[in-house]
Amino acid sequence: MASVADVPVESLKRVEVGATPVCLAHAEDGNFYALNDICTHEEFSLCEGELWGMDVECPQHGSRFNLVTGKVTGLPAVIPATTYPVTVEGQDVFVEVPE
Numbered sequence: 001m002a003s004v005a006d007v008p009v010e011s012l013k014r015v016e017v018g019a020t021p022v023c024l025a026h027a028e029d030g031n032f033y034a035l036n037d038i039c040t041h042e043e044f045s046l047c048e049g050e051l052w053g054m055d056v057e058c059p060q061h062g063s064r065f066n067l068v069t070g071k072v073t074g075l076p077a078v079i080p081a082t083t084y085p086v087t088v089e090g091q092d093v094f095v096e097v098p099e
Contacts (some may be wrong), residue, residue: 055067
């Protein structure tokens with residue numbers, strides 16, 4: 001869980017949900033999205049990368065993933081990122097990660 005204030009628009013924040021590292025994004029559309037924080041190409045944190053519109057770019061080799069679908073939008077990654085449902089209740093942001 002995070003606070004809305006912790007993640008300004010067009011920023012990323014790494015959060016832990018249980019044992020799962022999650023990259024929480026507050027996208028340009030004003031909504032929050034969550035992806036597994038570990039790039040599917042090599043094990044680097046997506047939260048250390050950058051947002052490009054509705055995509056997150058890995059800082060290591062530039063792989064890009066769509067925030068909504070997790071689909072690869074930039075090589076070298078070929079495996080989609082896992083996405084998780086996000087709900088906002090008041091000032092709290094919740095990410096639902098299956099066990």
